[in-house]
Structures are given as C-alpha cells and as structure tokens.
Amino acid sequence: VCPVGAITELSEIDKVWAALEDDEKHVLVQTAPSVQATLGEEFGMEPGTVVTGQMVAALRRLGFDQVFSTDFAADLTILEEGNEFLKKLNGEGELPHITSCCPGWVKGAEHNFPDLLKHLSSAKSPMQMFSALSKTYYPEQTGVDPATIYTVAVMPCTAKKFEKDREEINGSDFKDTDAVLTTREFARMIKEMGINFNSLPEEDFDELMGESTGAGTIFGTTGGVTEAAVRTVKEKLTGEPLERLNLGFRGINQAEVRIGDRLVKVGIANGFANAQKLLERVRAGECELDFIEIMACPHGCVGGGGQPRPATNEKKDKRAQGLANIDDSSKIRKSHENPQILKLYEEFLGEPLGGESHHLLHTKYKARPKN
Ligand code: SF4
Numbered sequence: 001v002c003p004v005g006a007i008t009e010l011s012e013i014d015k016v017w018a019a020l021e022d023d024e025k026h027v028l029v030q031t032a033p034s035v036q037a038t039l040g041e042e043f044g045m046e047p048g049t050v051v052t053g054q055m056v057a058a059l060r061r062l063g064f065d066q067v068f069s070t071d072f073a074a075d076l077t078i079l080e081e082g083n084e085f086l087k088k089l090n091g092e093g094e095l096p097h098i099t100s101c102c103p104g105w106v107k108g109a110e111h112n113f114p115d116l117l118k119h120l121s122s123a124k125s126p127m128q129m130f131s132a133l134s135k136t137y138y139p140e141q142t143g144v145d146p147a148t149i150y151t152v153a154v155m156p157c158t159a160k161k162f163e164k165d166r167e168e169i170n171g172s173d174f175k176d177t178d179a180v181l182t183t184r185e186f187a188r189m190i191k192e193m194g195i196n197f198n199s200l201p202e203e204d205f206d207e208l209m210g211e212s213t214g215a216g217t218i219f220g221t222t223g224g225v226t227e228a229a230v231r232t233v234k235e236k237l238t239g240e241p242l243e244r245l246n247l248g249f250r251g252i253n254q255a256e257v258r259i260g261d262r263l264v265k266v267g268i269a270n271g272f273a274n275a276q277k278l279l280e281r282v283r284a285g286e287c288e289l290d291f292i293e294i295m296a297c298p299h300g301c302v303g304g305g306g307q308p309r310p311a312t313n314e315k316k317d318k319r320a321q322g323l324a325n326i327d328d329s330s331k332i333r334k335s336h337e338n339p340q341i342l343k344l345y346e347e348f349l350g351e352p353l354g355g356e357s358h359h360l361l362h363t364k365y366k367a368r369p370k371n
Helices: 013-021 033-037 039-043 052-062 070-089 103-112 114-119 126-134 137-142 159-164 183-192 214-220 224-238 272-283 313-329 339-349 355-361
Strands: 026-031 066-069 149-155 179-182 252-259 262-270 291-295
Touching: 013 149, 013 179, 013 183, 026 052, 026 070, 026 126, 033 039, 033 052, 033 070, 033 183, 033 214, 033 313, 039 183, 052 066, 052 183, 066 070, 070 126, 070 214, 070 224, 070 339, 070 355, 103 114, 103 159, 103 272, 103 291, 114 272, 126 137, 126 149, 126 159, 126 355, 137 339, 149 159, 149 183, 159 179, 179 183, 214 224, 214 313, 224 252, 224 262, 224 291, 252 272, 262 272, 272 291, 339 355
Parallel strands: 026 066, 026 149, 149 179, 262 291
Antiparallel strands: 252 262
16 A cells, blocks of 8 residues: 555646646656666566666657756765764764655654654655755756756656655755656656657766766665665775675565674665564664664565556566666766765765755654554
C-alpha cells in the first residue's frame, strides 16, 4: 500500500507537454537513479537492462532543453547527510541517524513515529536538492532567467508528487519541482510521440548537473544510501576504502563496519511493515544501530509504485542488480569524488552543512495526525 495514500497515479503528462510546447519556458529534466534499470521493461526488455543512454536520447527527442541526472544530487545528499552523520558520531545530535530521502517513509514517520522525527536527517531528497539548484545554481552558471525555468522529475513513485508540493520544501524563490512523471508516465510520452525507443542511440547527460558516481546510482535500491554514506564517511575519517556491506535487497538487514576505533552498526528496512518492526525496536530502546535506512517500498525505489507493472520479487532483484552492475563498472564510485559536486561546493555552496546548503538543501518535518 502506498504510504502516502497516493495509489492513483495523478498524471502530470498534460502539464509537461504544455511546458515543452511553450517557447518562453526553459525545460529541465532530471531522472531518478532507478529509472535507468526499469524503463526498458516498458519496451519489452528484460528487467534490470540498463538503458541510461537511450533514456537520455528519448528525453532530448521529447524536447527537453537540458537532460540531467538525479544521481548527481544523490551524491550531493551523501555529502550533506554523511557530514550530519559524522557530527552525530561525534556526539552532536541523537543516534541512530535515520535517512530521509524516501518521501513515503517521511510521511509515514510524521503520522506514525512523530517521536522519532528528531532522528531523521534534515537533508532533502535528491529530487528536491536537484530542483532547488535548478532554480539557483543552474541560472547563475548559465545566465538563463530563473523565472523561465520549468523543472520536471522522472521518478519511481507517486509519493514524489506529494513531496514536491510540501509547503516547507521550496528552497529557491520559485516552485522548485514543477512536475513529476512516474516511469510509466514517461514511457507513455515516448510512445505517444512515436519514438522507437529500442533503436535510439546512447547519449550522455548534459554538463553541470549530469555527472554521478556509482554511489549515487545505488540510491535506487534498498541499502544503496547506506552503502554510499558509509563509503564516504569511512574514507573521510580513516582514509581507508570500504569493503562491500552486502546488505541484500530484501527485508531487514544489518552490518557492522569498523571505522577507526569505533564499530559502527548500520541497518536497513524496506517495505513499511519491515520498517515498523525495526522502528518499534528503536522506540523501545532495544536497537543498537547507529545508522538506519528506511525505504517505504519493498526493494526500495526499483519496487516503487510508478515503475513498470507487474513487478515480482524476482524482477525487482534483477532491477536492483542492474544498478549494482552500474556501480561496479563506474570509474568513480564515491560521492565525495564527483567532480561536478566538488565544483558546486567550490563555486556556489561553500561547504557541506554551510549556510547556503542549509537554506537550499535541508528541510524540517512535523507531526501529523495518526493514520
Ligand atoms: Fe518512492 Fe518507494 Fe522510492 Fe520511497 S522507496 S522514494 S516511496 S519509490
């Protein structure tokens, strides 16, 4: 069951077509990490087939002015959230640290675990980080009038449609995310346009906010945020690389990592029932974990409600493996080594958790009536 109650896909296809046809608008698009390993199924390919290059080509043929990657912003999330976690490990803030990049889980927490909200990272999701930058950093670097920019996000779920309309989410002076398309809606647009997806050439994302690391890509599946965060935190603290955590793709899993003289305990839960089990342990003071990743959908975003249907566990395993394969073959696999993220901090944000980052990239949560 969709945790935000947005079971029906409220289509924004017409809004996006209208923006693409409006000569006054400069239309940017970002694609979530999981989409590159699921979109191919809509065109008869095997689950887990990686179609990143064709996906970029299709977006250009639909008429988007710039085609960017949410994976870039996932790397940025790691820099912000990783530094938050480091502070908590040093005694500034309460452990366990709980991730906040899944809007389905955040809304579930506001309704059902308001007492745990103080543990949640204040970092916005990668989608919202990207969108805030699309109306601030992007126009500053390119000279495009921010009032003309229209930002579209291709996402795995309907919860993202709710997230973009949260009243406290905007960081720029505009609406940060203008429209959200699910993977299925995106596929429908490709078909409506008569594009032969399977014969498209592979193209690259645009510069500035299109480069990502393997760590950013695995955000699209359960365990990915944890693996990416610990990769950066361990290397920042000790200079030593992380061996794989191997948290698996299903249910609740835990791992221990030695970081210097400390044994850091991390855990993941995907699917709301699993999350509930783990969080009841936190609530009861029976959980010794330092870092907890919660994803509302089974398997994480590869199992999101906006992905191709039907989706069995075996299909979701293959989608998750598709993302793991991208990570394995990436030249850069650590978020803190993404050159476009380093440029972003150098030329615009300053430093992680600094004033500008706090204003654009972080948010707050509130208790809502129990559901
Ligand atoms: Fe959306 Fe599900 Fe991913 Fe959460 S886990 S962001 S609800 S697809």
